[in-house]
Every structure is written in C-alpha cells, then in structure tokens.
Amino acid sequence: MRVDGSKITRQDDLNRILEALDDTSELEGLQRATEEIRDLYGINHVVYHWVDSAGEQYGCGTYANAWRERYLQQNYIRIDPVIIGCYQRFHPVDWKRLDWTGKAARAFLQEARAYGVGNQGFSVPIRGPNGQFALFTVSHDCDDDVWSAFTAAHSRDLILIAHYFNRKALEFEPNRQPEAAQTLSPREVDAMTLLAMGYSRAQTAETLSISEHTLRVYIESARFKLGAMNTTHAVARALARGLIMV
Amino acid sequence: MRVDGSKITRQDDLNRILEALDDTSELEGLQRATEEIRDLYGINHVVYHWVDSAGEQYGCGTYANAWRERYLQQNYIRIDPVIIGCYQRFHPVDWKRLDWTGKAARAFLQEARAYGVGNQGFSVPIRGPNGQFALFTVSHDCDDDVWSAFTAAHSRDLILIAHYFNRKALEFEPNRQPEAAQTLSPREVDAMTLLAMGYSRAQTAETLSISEHTLRVYIESARFKLGAMNTTHAVARALARGLIMV
DNA sequence: TTTTTTCTCCCCAGATCTGGTGAGGGGGGG
DNA sequence: CCCCCCCTCACCAGATCTGGGGAGAAAAAA
The missing domain is CATH 1.10.10.10 (Winged helix-like DNA-binding domain superfamily/Winged helix DNA-binding domain)
Structure with missing residues (x-):
C-alpha cells in the first residue's frame, strides 16, 4: 500500500530495490535509489545520511539542496531531535515520539517544514563497526492516521532498506575498514x-x-x-x- | 523454502515470528522463539546472544547446554572467529568466509562440531546504542550448496529477526541506557x-x-x-x- | 530574570607512565 | 634444523599525569 492508499506489489518491489542497491557500484546509485524509493512509496522524501560528530560524512536523498546546505552550515546535527533521539535508540522511531520541547528544537522543526521536509517523519537508526552511525529517514506531509498506517505497514521494509544503504555506504568508505593487517597477540x-x-x-x-x-x-x-x-x-x-x- | 527444500509460506511465517517477538514480555519468550524459528526453517540451531568482553550478558538459543557452558568456561569469545569476524563487519556473514586459519580457531571449530553445532553457519551482527553488540546465528549440518541456497533465500528475513531479537533484549536490559544520557560538552x-x-x-x-x-x-x-x-x-x-x- | 552549565585560569606534590636496551625459553612453520 | 614470533623478566632517569583545592566571566536554559 502506498501512502496514498493505492496498492503496490509489496514484496516484488522491495526485492527490486534491495537488489538494485546490492548491484550499485558507485555513490550515484544510492542517490538514484532514494528517488526511486520516494516515487515507489509516493512520499515526499527519502534520505540516508551518515552522522558523525565532525559533521556529515556522506549523505544522499531528496531534500532540497537549500535545506541540506542550511543544515550543515548551521550545524543542526547538534540540536536535531531526530539525531539525538535516534542516537539513543535501536528501533526506528516516528518523529512524533521524539522530544520536541525546547526552543531550539521547535524552531528547527518549523524551519524544516518551511523547506518542504513535511510534517511527518520516520527514521531508522543504523550502526556499523567502530561506532559508525547513520540514519535512514522517510518524511511526508499528511495526517497522523495516514502516516501511522504507512509506517506500520512498511517499517520492516524500511529497516531492510536502511541496512542495505548502510552496507553500500560502508563499502564506499573503505577507510573505515583499513586492513586488519596488524593483529595483536x-x-x-x-x-x-x-x-x-x-x-x-x-x-x-x-x-x-x-x-x-x-x-x-x-x-x-x-x-x-x-x-x-x-x-x-x-x-x-x-x-x-x-x-x-x- | 526450508533448508530441506520443502516450501513454506515465507511472508506469513515471517510475520508471525516477528509479531510473536514483538508481543513477548519476558526473556522466556525469546528462548521459545529460537526454537520456533529452528523448527520453521528446519535447521539445527538458532542462537541470539549479546557479546561483551566481560562475557555473555544474555543469550538464548538451541545449542546444547554442555556446549554453552564449555564456551563460557573456556572464554571462547576471545578466539571465536565468528565473534572476531562479525565484530568488524556490518553485513551478515557465512562462516565459510571467516578466517579459520590459526591453530586455536581450527581446534575450536572441531570442538564446536563435536557438540553438534553443525558444519555450516550464518551470523548476523547487530549493534545498539552505547556500543552494544550482539549476534544472531543460525547453523546447520549440510552441503555447501544447500546452505548457500538457504542463506541467499533468507538472509533478509534473518536480518529482520535479528533486529527484533535485539530490540527485545535491549528492552529487557534497560540498565544499558541510564549512563547513556551523559553527553559531553x-x-x-x-x-x-x-x-x-x-x-x-x-x-x-x-x-x-x-x-x-x-x-x-x-x-x-x-x-x-x-x-x-x-x-x-x-x-x-x-x-x-x-x-x-x- | 534567575539558575545552570560551560569555559577559562591557577598552585603543588606525589603517583604513574615512557623511552631505550638487553636476555632467556618455548612453539610453529618453512 | 633454523628463524621468527610470543611470553616473560629487569633497570633507570626524566617526562607526564593525577588528585584536590578555588574562582570569575559568558552563554544557555528555565
């Protein structure tokens, strides 16, 4: 079921996406995948990004460039409740369940909406070796009910997609896995x-x-x-x- | 498809397992789930365990108790190539692809087989907040071809199951979280x-x-x-x- | 606006770590 | 059989870190 209620052949489409991700051999492919996923599910945005205390290491997705630049330039990682909340969790989370109290968070949310992010969001935290941390997020503009139904129907798919995104990102960033050349006694x-x-x-x-x-x-x-x-x-x-x- | 070739209604059974895991409110439920999964797929063993340098924090599965005790008592965590290998990886891995050179590893493998672990294995590394690390493993006794087909067919299911196991384990072990709140300036x-x-x-x-x-x-x-x-x-x-x- | 956190600076003595060098026994692999 | 790596032990002087005080200004949160 798409977010607008029309049907999709769930399993086949998911397999196609995952296989496409598997076959990708360049960063470009991840970017294209975000767009395909967005269109497939009929939602506003799909984003994968690697989160790092030093700033964004790598990210791809369908957010407006203006918003991405603004985010980086303002160093919103520090205050983004999605980042902060997901960092402490394991299971994916609906943005509504995060902590939006606090002036900075409220202002941030408002600004994000102004840039077209949408009023609903769902983020999957992902962790790799060596404390690597990334987020896979989908966002949209709709009622709470519609969104709840959508996330309930697809949370498992999204976990898998997130996993495959991160796998590829790790492959493309090999300096994370230098060589186990030197082993210790x-x-x-x-x-x-x-x-x-x-x-x-x-x-x-x-x-x-x-x-x-x-x-x-x-x-x-x-x-x-x-x-x-x-x-x-x-x-x-x-x-x-x-x-x-x- | 089960490991013996007979068909199962993939999606429905997976959903049933995941929902059962979701509804579990006690550790016992995880143990039962490992047995159900084993029977469903027709394989020898299913194991989930939390890995920690201090020893096993929590684990459940279908391995013989004798083997589990032996493992803990000998502190095999230190030399188990499955642990070592998965700790550096993100994606699930077939045991065949791990590094079994080295005398200790070889002896370990032989002993494990003697305890009925099986000659094939597939392990999914899972990471939670605070550097938590766990493994979800399935093992069996069969030919390489059969095993390859099985893991290829079900690796995605296993990733999801692993995710749900870990989610519950984290719920049941909340003392991981309190110290987490501390952030650094x-x-x-x-x-x-x-x-x-x-x-x-x-x-x-x-x-x-x-x-x-x-x-x-x-x-x-x-x-x-x-x-x-x-x-x-x-x-x-x-x-x-x-x-x-x- | 008040309160809390953060950032910056200072003293001193004793505990701890570091750097460089040397040496013998044991086990596995070529 | 030899070589290389691992495990074990030792000395010494100087560099470095640790523990426990106190204090004021600025920024952020309540």
Whole structure:
C-alpha cells in the first residue's frame, strides 16, 4: 500500500530495490535509489545520511539542496531531535515520539517544514563497526492516521532498506575498514582490553599475573603494531579497529 | 523454502515470528522463539546472544547446554572467529568466509562440531546504542550448496529477526541506557578527540589554544561524566559510545 | 530574570607512565 | 634444523599525569 492508499506489489518491489542497491557500484546509485524509493512509496522524501560528530560524512536523498546546505552550515546535527533521539535508540522511531520541547528544537522543526521536509517523519537508526552511525529517514506531509498506517505497514521494509544503504555506504568508505593487517597477540589483546576498561598499569599487570615490566613490553609492542604514539592512542586504535571490546 | 527444500509460506511465517517477538514480555519468550524459528526453517540451531568482553550478558538459543557452558568456561569469545569476524563487519556473514586459519580457531571449530553445532553457519551482527553488540546465528549440518541456497533465500528475513531479537533484549536490559544520557560538552569532545588521536596533554592544549590547566578540567569533567577511572578509560568509553570519532 | 552549565585560569606534590636496551625459553612453520 | 614470533623478566632517569583545592566571566536554559 502506498501512502496514498493505492496498492503496490509489496514484496516484488522491495526485492527490486534491495537488489538494485546490492548491484550499485558507485555513490550515484544510492542517490538514484532514494528517488526511486520516494516515487515507489509516493512520499515526499527519502534520505540516508551518515552522522558523525565532525559533521556529515556522506549523505544522499531528496531534500532540497537549500535545506541540506542550511543544515550543515548551521550545524543542526547538534540540536536535531531526530539525531539525538535516534542516537539513543535501536528501533526506528516516528518523529512524533521524539522530544520536541525546547526552543531550539521547535524552531528547527518549523524551519524544516518551511523547506518542504513535511510534517511527518520516520527514521531508522543504523550502526556499523567502530561506532559508525547513520540514519535512514522517510518524511511526508499528511495526517497522523495516514502516516501511522504507512509506517506500520512498511517499517520492516524500511529497516531492510536502511541496512542495505548502510552496507553500500560502508563499502564506499573503505577507510573505515583499513586492513586488519596488524593483529595483536592474545596477551596484547588482554593488555589493551584491561587498559580500555580503566585499569592502571599496575592493576592490569596484577590481573594478568605478570610483572608490570612485562606488561609494558606488551603495551609497547601493541603501540608499535598499531602505529600509536602513546598508550591512550593505542587503546583508541585497538577499539576503533574492532580488535578489542569494552 | 526450508533448508530441506520443502516450501513454506515465507511472508506469513515471517510475520508471525516477528509479531510473536514483538508481543513477548519476558526473556522466556525469546528462548521459545529460537526454537520456533529452528523448527520453521528446519535447521539445527538458532542462537541470539549479546557479546561483551566481560562475557555473555544474555543469550538464548538451541545449542546444547554442555556446549554453552564449555564456551563460557573456556572464554571462547576471545578466539571465536565468528565473534572476531562479525565484530568488524556490518553485513551478515557465512562462516565459510571467516578466517579459520590459526591453530586455536581450527581446534575450536572441531570442538564446536563435536557438540553438534553443525558444519555450516550464518551470523548476523547487530549493534545498539552505547556500543552494544550482539549476534544472531543460525547453523546447520549440510552441503555447501544447500546452505548457500538457504542463506541467499533468507538472509533478509534473518536480518529482520535479528533486529527484533535485539530490540527485545535491549528492552529487557534497560540498565544499558541510564549512563547513556551523559553527553559531553563541545570542548570536552575536542579534548577527548585529540587525546584519542594520540596527542599528549601538552599538544592537545596547544592545539585547542587553551592552557594545559584548562584542558585538565575538561578531561576530569569528561572522566566524571563517563564514569571513567582515568584518561585512557574516558577516551575508550567516549569512543565506545560513539561520542567521538577518530 | 534567575539558575545552570560551560569555559577559562591557577598552585603543588606525589603517583604513574615512557623511552631505550638487553636476555632467556618455548612453539610453529618453512 | 633454523628463524621468527610470543611470553616473560629487569633497570633507570626524566617526562607526564593525577588528585584536590578555588574562582570569575559568558552563554544557555528555565
């Protein structure tokens, strides 16, 4: 069912979209996919964007360019309730359920509507390795009832589409997955893990039942392998590369 | 299509499973769901488990209890190529594509088979807020061809099921969330970011054009907010929670 | 407008980490 | 059989970090 009530052959269209995404070999394809999805479902906007404390790493979608520029230039990531809310959640969320109290948020919403974003929205948070975070959003202009029916009918599709978008985005951004070239020895992993858990060198050594001298050898060895300048840096890199868990 | 080739009404059964998961209000329900899914697809095992360096936080599934105990007791998380491999990936992965070189991994695989895990496997990595990480795995005993066909036919279903499992697990484990609320101030983010990049305190202060004393205040403040015991711990947590990027 | 948070600066002593070098035993792979 | 990597231990001096105080101005939230 499209948002306007007309029928679509749900499963086939979803498969077509996902396969198209799978076959995409360039960023352009993701942009085109957002437009196809928008047209297929008959909604106003479809957007995928990678969210990053440093600003948008990559994004594609059907929002007006003016709005996108405004958003970036104003650094709205900091106040956008969609970002903030989704960042703490796992399951997709309807914009109505987010926290729109607060002056900045209200003003932001109003401005977004002025740029044609629509009065309804539904966002799917997605997380990849190394703390990567992205959002897949659909938005529209309609009544609450219509929108509820639409999201209820398609939330699963949207989760899958979001997943495939993110998969491609990760493929295109390979510096996220440099090479697992340098692996750490088991003992080095232990050391890095405990340090990342807040243990001091002395505590770590005691926990591992080795002398602090030996521990230092591991730390230095790990630091060398990871190309890190100090212990904190080494732990940060080990975490970022998924070599240890906390 | 089931793994043995017989047909199932794909969409309806999937919907039933997902709705059952949605309606579950106790951990027991997840356990039952794994068994239902196993029977529905006609495979050997279905497992969902939360992965954590400290050991398994929560898990349910159809593996033999003996194997589960053995796994925990031996702390196989450290060497399990499924864990290690999925931790660096986003998309689900067939076990065959993982790295099974290495003596420990080989021995592990053999032991797992001895406990009836099966010779084929397919695991879906899932990530939630705060660096939460979990795996949803299906395993079986069959030829490569049969397994390939099965995973190709159902990988999308499995992604969705994994998503719903994790959603419930997060609901049941709300103590992940409280600490999450703590956000860092912009300056604190700057400090943590530079430290994670390997800068010393002196370099960081200089880069931010503030005195080292001031920088220390940020570090301590961030450490406090993050409940960290030292700078390295604070950086590790900030990274794990996605508050900073490197 | 009041209150809260953020940003900036300062002191000091003791604990902790870092850098560079050396050395012996054990296990796996070529 | 040899080589390379992993694990273990040791010394020392100087650089760096930590803990616990206090304080004022500006900005944001209530």
